Amino acid sequence: MTVTYSSKVANATFFGFHRLLMRWRGSIYKLLYREFLVFALLYSIFSVVYRWVLTDPQRRIFEKLVIYCDRYAEQIPVTFVLGFYVTLVVNRWWNQFQNLPWPDRLMFLISSCVQGRDEQGRLLRRTLMRYVNLTSLLIFRSVSTAVCKRFPTIDHVVEAGFMTPEERKIFENLKSPHLKYWIPTVWFTNLASKARKEGRIQDSVDLQTILNEMNRFRTWCSTLFGYDWVGIPLVYTQVVTLAVYTFFSACIIGRQFLDPAQHYQGHDVDLYIPVFTLLQFFFYSGWLKVAEQLINPFGEDDDDFEANWCIDRNLQVSLMAVDEMHMNIPRMTKDIYWNDPDVRPPYTRAAADYCIPSFLGSTTDMGLSEILQGEEIDIQDPRRQGSVLGRMRRLLSVQEPPDLQIRPSFKRHSSDISSFFPIIPEHRIHPGPDESIADQHRPYFSPHPHVLDTLSTLREVNSMPPSPDISVRSPSHNSIPTVVVSESNPHLGNYGSGVAQDLSVATAVPLVSREPSLEPDQAQKNDACLEEHYDDVTNRADNPTETEPKRFHGKSLTDRAKKRQLSFELSRQNSRRSLPSPKALQRRTGPTTAPHSLAKSPHQEMPQRKDMVESGGQNNS
Structure with a gap:
C-alpha cells in the first residue's frame, strides 16, 4: 500500500524531517x-x-x-545521466496516476439521467455501472501484477460478480488476438441507446453527455495500457x-x-x-x-498504486450511487443561518487562532492621518511641491514657442493643480465685503488645505469643445462651463466656514455660472463683482510682495493656508510664461466680443486669462 506521511510534514518545524528518517517501510534503507x-x-x-x-x-x-x-x-557523468533519467521516470509515474479510471462522473450522470424507480430502472442503472467497473477491471488485470494475482482468469471475474455467465460466453466467443477490454464499453453504449428509445433517458442531450463521459473513461483505460506497452527505452x-x-x-x-x-x-x-x-x-x-x-507503479512495491483497492472502492461507491441514492433526496429544511446576514461558522478553541479578518487590500490600514502627514511634508519642503510629472510638464510648456500656443493645454489627468487652474487667488481667512456676492456661487470645500488636494474629487461638467473663433466668451451666455469640486469627507469635521469659502476660490471663482432668468441689474452687479475680483487677483500676481508674510513653522490653519498659497503662486508664475500675450491672441482670433466692463480693465491680460480658464474648464469637463 502507498506510504502516506502527509500529516507528519503538515507543519514545518525545527529538524522536522527527523521523524521520517527513522521509518523503515517505504524507505531508502x-x-x-x-x-x-x-x-x-x-x-x-x-x-x-x-x-x-x-x-x-x-x-x-x-x-x-x-x-x-x-x-x-x-x-563518468553519473550526475548528468541520473538526473535526466529520474526526472523522466517521475513525470511518467505522475501521469499514470492522473489517468487512473474513476467512475464518479459516470455514476452521477446515470443516477440523475436514467429514470425509473421500478425494478427495470434499477436493473438498468446497476448494469450500466457494472459494465463500467468491468472495463477498469480488465485493464487493471493486464497492467497490474497484484490484480492479476487476484483475478488470474475470467472465471475469477465471473465469480467476483463483475460478469455474468451469459456475458462470459459472449465475451469468449468474440475472437480477437488483441486485448478485449473494450467489449464492456460497447455493451454500455448499446444499452444506453436502448434506454433512450424506451424513454428511460428523456433527453438526447443527456444521452450524449453520458456517452462522452464513457469515452473519457475508456481513454483513461487505454492510456494506462499504452504506458504498460511503451515504456522508457531499454537502452536509456x-x-x-x-x-x-x-x-x-x-x-x-x-x-x-x-x-x-x-x-x-x-x-x-x-x-x-x-x-x-x-x-x-x-x-x-x-x-x-x-x-x-x-518506473512501473503497478507492481508490488511499497509506493506502488493500490489497484485492488481502487477496484473495490469503485464498485461499492458506484452501485450505491445509482441504486440506493437514486432520487433519494433528503427533505429540504431551513439552514441555521436562515435569518442571519452575517454568516460565521463557529470555531473550536483549538482553531481559534485561525480566525482572521478578510484581506481588503494593502492600503486598507493606510489611515487619513498618514495621507495628510505626507501632504504636510510636501508643503514644508518647497523642493517637493510638485511631482516629477508636473515639473516636466511645466518645463515642456516653457520651452514651447509662444506664437504656436493659442491656449494653455489642460490635461485631464494632471498631477499638479496649478496646471489645471492657472489663476489661483490668495487664500483669505476672512473674506472681504466685496466678495460676498461671489461667495454665494462658490462650492463648499473642506477648510483644511491638505484635504483640498488629497481628498477632494474633481467632477467635470459640460464636455462640449469650445468654439475656436471666439477668444473671450460673452458673460451673457446661458451656460458657462464650470468645474465642480465635490465636498470632502464629512467625517473630517468642520474647521471653520471662513477658510472653506476662501479655499473654494482656487477652483471656482472665475467660473461663476449665471441663470438666464437674472435681471439686467443683477447681471451687471455680478459682472462688476467678477471684474473687481480679477483686478484683485492680477494685482497680487504682478506684485508678489504684497501678500502677507509667509511663515512655514506655524501649525495653525492660517499658516497652512499661507503655505498652500505660496505653492499656488510659485506654480502659477512658472506656468505664466507659456501664456501668449493678449495682442498675439487677438491677432489670431480677431476682435473679441468681451463686454465693455472687461475691455476697460487696466490689466489687459485678464480677459485673455478668463477666456483660457473658461476654455480649459470646458475642455476638461
Whole structure:
C-alpha cells in the first residue's frame, strides 16, 4: 500500500524531517541496504589485502592502479545521466496516476439521467455501472501484477460478480488476438441507446453527455495500457544502470587509502572507513533505486498504486450511487443561518487562532492621518511641491514657442493643480465685503488645505469643445462651463466656514455660472463683482510682495493656508510664461466680443486669462 506521511510534514518545524528518517517501510534503507552491504564488504576486502597480504613491490603496483582508477572514474557523468533519467521516470509515474479510471462522473450522470424507480430502472442503472467497473477491471488485470494475482482468469471475474455467465460466453466467443477490454464499453453504449428509445433517458442531450463521459473513461483505460506497452527505452535504462555500477566498481579500488609515507598527492591521511565514498554510494545508488521503484507503479512495491483497492472502492461507491441514492433526496429544511446576514461558522478553541479578518487590500490600514502627514511634508519642503510629472510638464510648456500656443493645454489627468487652474487667488481667512456676492456661487470645500488636494474629487461638467473663433466668451451666455469640486469627507469635521469659502476660490471663482432668468441689474452687479475680483487677483500676481508674510513653522490653519498659497503662486508664475500675450491672441482670433466692463480693465491680460480658464474648464469637463 502507498506510504502516506502527509500529516507528519503538515507543519514545518525545527529538524522536522527527523521523524521520517527513522521509518523503515517505504524507505531508502529498505531498498538499498543489500547493495550497500555488498559495496562495503568488497571495499573492506581490497583494503585488507592491500594492508596485510601484498608485498612492497605488489603494493607499489596496486597504488598505481588506485591512482589510475580514481583519476578516470570522475569522467563518468553519473550526475548528468541520473538526473535526466529520474526526472523522466517521475513525470511518467505522475501521469499514470492522473489517468487512473474513476467512475464518479459516470455514476452521477446515470443516477440523475436514467429514470425509473421500478425494478427495470434499477436493473438498468446497476448494469450500466457494472459494465463500467468491468472495463477498469480488465485493464487493471493486464497492467497490474497484484490484480492479476487476484483475478488470474475470467472465471475469477465471473465469480467476483463483475460478469455474468451469459456475458462470459459472449465475451469468449468474440475472437480477437488483441486485448478485449473494450467489449464492456460497447455493451454500455448499446444499452444506453436502448434506454433512450424506451424513454428511460428523456433527453438526447443527456444521452450524449453520458456517452462522452464513457469515452473519457475508456481513454483513461487505454492510456494506462499504452504506458504498460511503451515504456522508457531499454537502452536509456541500461546506460544509467551501467554508469552507476561502473562508477562504484572503480570507486572500490580508486577510493582506497594509500600509505602516507609514499607522499602521493591527496593521500596524506590514512583512514580505514571511507565515509564520503559510502555517502556518495548511498545517494547515487538510492537515486537509481527511486527510478527503479517508480518506473512501473503497478507492481508490488511499497509506493506502488493500490489497484485492488481502487477496484473495490469503485464498485461499492458506484452501485450505491445509482441504486440506493437514486432520487433519494433528503427533505429540504431551513439552514441555521436562515435569518442571519452575517454568516460565521463557529470555531473550536483549538482553531481559534485561525480566525482572521478578510484581506481588503494593502492600503486598507493606510489611515487619513498618514495621507495628510505626507501632504504636510510636501508643503514644508518647497523642493517637493510638485511631482516629477508636473515639473516636466511645466518645463515642456516653457520651452514651447509662444506664437504656436493659442491656449494653455489642460490635461485631464494632471498631477499638479496649478496646471489645471492657472489663476489661483490668495487664500483669505476672512473674506472681504466685496466678495460676498461671489461667495454665494462658490462650492463648499473642506477648510483644511491638505484635504483640498488629497481628498477632494474633481467632477467635470459640460464636455462640449469650445468654439475656436471666439477668444473671450460673452458673460451673457446661458451656460458657462464650470468645474465642480465635490465636498470632502464629512467625517473630517468642520474647521471653520471662513477658510472653506476662501479655499473654494482656487477652483471656482472665475467660473461663476449665471441663470438666464437674472435681471439686467443683477447681471451687471455680478459682472462688476467678477471684474473687481480679477483686478484683485492680477494685482497680487504682478506684485508678489504684497501678500502677507509667509511663515512655514506655524501649525495653525492660517499658516497652512499661507503655505498652500505660496505653492499656488510659485506654480502659477512658472506656468505664466507659456501664456501668449493678449495682442498675439487677438491677432489670431480677431476682435473679441468681451463686454465693455472687461475691455476697460487696466490689466489687459485678464480677459485673455478668463477666456483660457473658461476654455480649459470646458475642455476638461
